[in-house]
Amino acid sequence: xxxxxxxxxxxxxxxxxxxxxxxxxxxxxxxxxxxxxxxxxxxxxxxxxxxxxxxxxxxxxxxxxxxxxxxxxxxxxxxxxxxxxxxxxxxxxxxxxxxxxxxxxxxxxxxxxxxxxxxxxxxxxxxxxxxxxxxxxxxxxxxxxxxxxxxxxxxxxxxxxxxxxxxxxxxxxxxxxxxxxxxxxxxxxxxxxxxxxxxxxxxxxxxxxxxxxxxxxxxxxxxxxxxxxxxxxxxxxxxxxxxxxxxxxxxxxxxxxxxxxxxxxxxxxxxxxxxxxxxxxxxxxxxxxxxxxxxxxxxxxxxxxxxxxxxxxxxxxxxxxxxxxxxxxxxxxxxxxxxxxxxxxxxxxxxxxxxxxxxxxxxxxxxxxxxxxxxxxxxxxxxxxxxxxxxxxxxxxxxxxxxxxxxxxxxxxxxxxxxxxxxxxxxxxxxxxxxxxxxxxxxxxxxxxxxxxxxxxxxxxxxxxxxxxxxxxxxxxxxxxxxxxxxxxxxxxxxxxxxxxxxxxxxxxxxxxxxxxxxxxxxxxxxxxxxxxxxxxxxxxxxxxxxxxxxxxxxxxx
Numbered sequence: 001x002x003x004x005x006x007x008x009x010x011x012x013x014x015x016x017x018x019x020x021x022x023x024x025x026x027x028x029x030x031x032x033x034x035x036x037x038x039x040x041x042x043x044x045x046x047x048x049x050x051x052x053x054x055x056x057x058x059x060x061x062x063x064x065x066x067x068x069x070x071x072x073x074x075x076x077x078x079x080x081x082x083x084x085x086x087x088x089x090x091x092x093x094x095x096x097x098x099x100x101x102x103x104x105x106x107x108x109x110x111x112x113x114x115x116x117x118x119x120x121x122x123x124x125x126x127x128x129x130x131x132x133x134x135x136x137x138x139x140x141x142x143x144x145x146x147x148x149x150x151x152x153x154x155x156x157x158x159x160x161x162x163x164x165x166x167x168x169x170x171x172x173x174x175x176x177x178x179x180x181x182x183x184x185x186x187x188x189x190x191x192x193x194x195x196x197x198x199x200x201x202x203x204x205x206x207x208x209x210x211x212x213x214x215x216x217x218x219x220x221x222x223x224x225x226x227x228x229x230x231x232x233x234x235x236x237x238x239x240x241x242x243x244x245x246x247x248x249x250x251x252x253x254x255x256x257x258x259x260x261x262x263x264x265x266x267x268x269x270x271x272x273x274x275x276x277x278x279x280x281x282x283x284x285x286x287x288x289x290x291x292x293x294x295x296x297x298x299x300x301x302x303x304x305x306x307x308x309x310x311x312x313x314x315x316x317x318x319x320x321x322x323x324x325x326x327x328x329x330x331x332x333x334x335x336x337x338x339x340x341x342x343x344x345x346x347x348x349x350x351x352x353x354x355x356x357x358x359x360x361x362x363x364x365x366x367x368x369x370x371x372x373x374x375x376x377x378x379x380x381x382x383x384x385x386x387x388x389x390x391x392x393x394x395x396x397x398x399x400x401x402x403x404x405x406x407x408x409x410x411x412x413x414x415x416x417x418x419x420x421x422x423x424x425x426x427x428x429x430x431x432x433x434x435x436x437x438x439x440x441x442x443x444x445x446x447x448x449x450x451x452x453x454x455x456x457x458x459x460x461x462x463x464x465x466x467x468x469x470x471x472x473x474x475x476x477x478x479x480x481x482x483x484x485x486x487x488x489x490x491x492x493x494x495x496x497x498x499x500x501x502x503x504x505x506x507x508x509x510x511x512x513x514x515x516x517x518x519x520x521x522x523x524x525x526x527x528x529x530x531x532x533x534x535x536x537x538x539x540x541x542x543x544x545x546x547x548x549x550x551x552x553x554x555x556x557x558x
């Protein structure tokens with residue numbers, strides 16, 4: 001027998017009718033609905049004749065139970081105040097507009113159904129086998145999946161409630177979350193989803209079906225009913241704009257929006273310290289939800305390690321660069337492809353670092369290509385700016401290019417203590433040379449016990465060279481690479497800044513050496529920036545869920 005199973009019509013009669021028509025056209029002999037008839041759209045009453053005229057067999061969802069009893073809320077199982085605020089708004093509309101005869105009919109529906117169909121034991125529930133409003137996410141740990149299937153023991157368990165379709169075998173049980181008809185699956189598609197199952201002689205197979213329907217009519221009906229525009233936007237775009245906090249990290253990372261705007265604390269200091277852009281496009285407008293990328297929690301600047309070998313061997317280098325380090329030089333063609341990809345992926349800035357980038361044989365060409373596409377910062381110790389490198393760099397003056405260097409003391413003794421004898425004077429010479437080329441640099445100081453008292457004197461020294469205070473910043477010493485002391489930095493304590501090296505993608509530029517910072521490694525070489533952004537988002541929320549907090553920025557490199 002072939003059966004068609006849907007979930008959550010959510011007051012969307014256009015999708016429900018399309019489900020009936022499509023399922024019949026595919027040869028379905030029975031049509032079943034796993035509940036939640038109301039809960040997003042405007043016209044719940046229009047569902048009843050479609051259900052009864054087409055003999056759609058229904059079990060009740062939490063929404064149907066609540067409407068039938070006249071409860072004060074939907075019992076959806078949300079935990080976040082903002083999620084519940086939006087859920088309450090649409091529940092109040094549904095309760096007020098659902099006919100009492102239809103509500104009474106909902107009250108007659110069972111909350112689960114189990115039967116043997118052509119030798120297959122099929123268990124139909126709304127949330128899961130554990131609870132009516134349990135969210136059965138695909139990303140649940142294996143033991144949680146087994147807990148739910150073992151509570152049933154059926155050959156097939158069919159569920160909905162979460163709104164996201166998936167299927168997988170868990171032990172001997174085929175579990176199918178059939179999705180919902182009432183809104184898209186947070187995948188950027190306007191289609192909604194249901195499932196077709198073929199059952200015969202004890203065997204079963206399932207297919208998840210994307211369903212096209214008249215979403216324009218549904219959006220118009222929601223506007224006509226005066227529902228908030230953010231609900232209609234989901235229908236029109238395929239991206240969820242409400243009920244985000246219930247999503248686990250993996251599922252949340254796959255959507256366009258990840259945070260309620262109200263989650264961003266007032267006065268949160270931008271991670272750029274005034275030295276560049278972090279993709280403010282994410283915060284523009286008044287939509288109550290924002291993507292993680294482009295906010296201060298995930299700045300839209302891309303770090304690129306051009307190479308790892310260096311003319312210095314600083315004893316606190318976070319990525320263990322030195323003259324003896326493996327170069328791991330990024331090929332020019334790879335670099336150019338990466339810049340093009342960064343533009344497409346919405347990055348607003350590029351930061352080129354190393355090692356010493358001016359040891360890359362084509363550094364001027366890299367800077368030329370990058371700064372023609374995006375504002376670009378290159379990090380250098382300023383000691384190699386002579387000859388062809390200097391001439392080529394001078395030609396880029398006036399471009400969207402900033403040179404940044406480091407000065408770790410007001411005296412040679414303090415600076416050279418960590419960076420090597422003679423490096424202070426050579427750095428000052430390099431700073432003067434950059435100013436003379438029309439490329440006045442930004443300067444950062446890595447704060448150590450030895451130079452803390454010299455910070456004002458360094459600022460005064462730079463001012464005397466013509467560099468104002470806005471071009472000087474102090475950054476913390478980080479315990480990474482060669483550094484044995486300093487601030488601890490990890491995925492659970494720092495904002496992400498996506499970083500590319502010849503080895504692949506990394507969480508943060510201070511953890512970009514695969515040998516000394518394997519914990520901050522994300523994906524191997526060749527992985528797309530889009531994949532990196534999604535994985536960063538997933539790991540960000542996984543870390544957040546550990547203690548419920550949001551990390552603060554670690555200003556390590558600017």
